Amino acid sequence: SYELTQPSSVSVSPGQTARITCSGDVLAKKYARWFQQKPGQAPVLVIYKDSERPSGIPERFSGSSSGTTVTLTISGAQVEDEADYYCYSAADNNVVFGGGTKLTVL
Amino acid sequence: EVQLVESGGGLVQPGGSLRLSCAASGFTVSSNYMSWVRQAPGKGLEWVSVIYSGGSTYYADSVKGRFTISRDNSKNTLYLQMNSLRAEDTAVYYCARDMADWGQGTLVTVSS
Numbered sequence: 623s624y625e626l627t628q629p630s631s632v633s634v635s636p637g638q639t640a641r642i643t644c645s646g647d648v649l650a651k652k653y654a655r656w657f658q659q660k661p662g663q664a665p666v667l668v669i670y671k672d673s674e675r676p677s678g679i680p681e682r683f684s685g686s687s688s689g690t691t692v693t694l695t696i697s698g699a700q701v702e703d704e705a706d707y708y709c710y711s712a713a714d715n716n717v718v719f720g721g722g723t724k725l726t727v728l
Numbered sequence: 729e730v731q732l733v734e735s736g737g738g739l740v741q742p743g744g745s746l747r748l749s750c751a752a753s754g755f756t757v758s759s760n761y762m763s764w765v766r767q768a769p770g771k772g773l774e775w776v777s778v779i780y781s782g783g784s785t786y787y788a789d790s791v792k793g794r795f796t797i798s799r800d801n802s803k804n805t806l807y808l809q810m811n812s813l814r815a816e817d818t819a820v821y822y823c824a825r826d827m828a829d830w831g832q833g834t835l836v837t838v839s840s
Binding site for chain 2: 623655657659663664665666667670676706708710712715717718719720721722
């Protein structure tokens with residue numbers, strides 16, 4: 623089975639750029655998605671196909687990929703972006719989430 | 729508008745069974761791949777199961793042989809039959825369409 627590794631926490635000040643990485647062998651051959659989850663709420667898709675942004679997601683959210691690592695970038699992070707972020711990928715009917723990264727914006 | 733509403737959660741004793749439902753509107757369940765994902769209290773997301781439009785089903789090793797995913801096209805509803813429940817199955821269970829749109833979840837607590 624595959625594994626995805628994320629840092630447990632990232633902290634930035636409002637207006638700074640936040641970068642959250644996700645690493646795993648599966649990312650070399652399959653796309654990743656990123657989900658945002660705020661306390662008590664369901665996850666929300668913010669990035670798919672490594673770098674595509676669903677409609678309604680602010681432009682400050684972007685994604686990139688290099689080899690076995692994908693990165694979620696929040697340019698000019700806002701206080702409301704404080705949340706848990708999970709990467710996700712799937713291959714060969716194996717579906718995997720990263721362990722999650724708590725983003726603190728203060 | 730896509731809507732997913734889970735129901736059927738609750739308190740069940742270890743070894744017991746529960747069936748979760750996910751009522752869908754705004755799209756056709758059988759035309760998409762539908763997943764169940766769970767989240768134990770204070771923990772991360774864990775994929776549980778998927779059913780594809782063609783009917784193929786797959787499960788996480790942790791639930792294989794105990795859980796069954798299915799759908800009722802006439803009711804446009806997704807199900808998760810959970811048997812032989814264990815304490816470690818305690819979680820909020822979410823259904824998702826194409827792993828893009830999610831319901832609000834239903835809490836399953838396995839405890840004596």
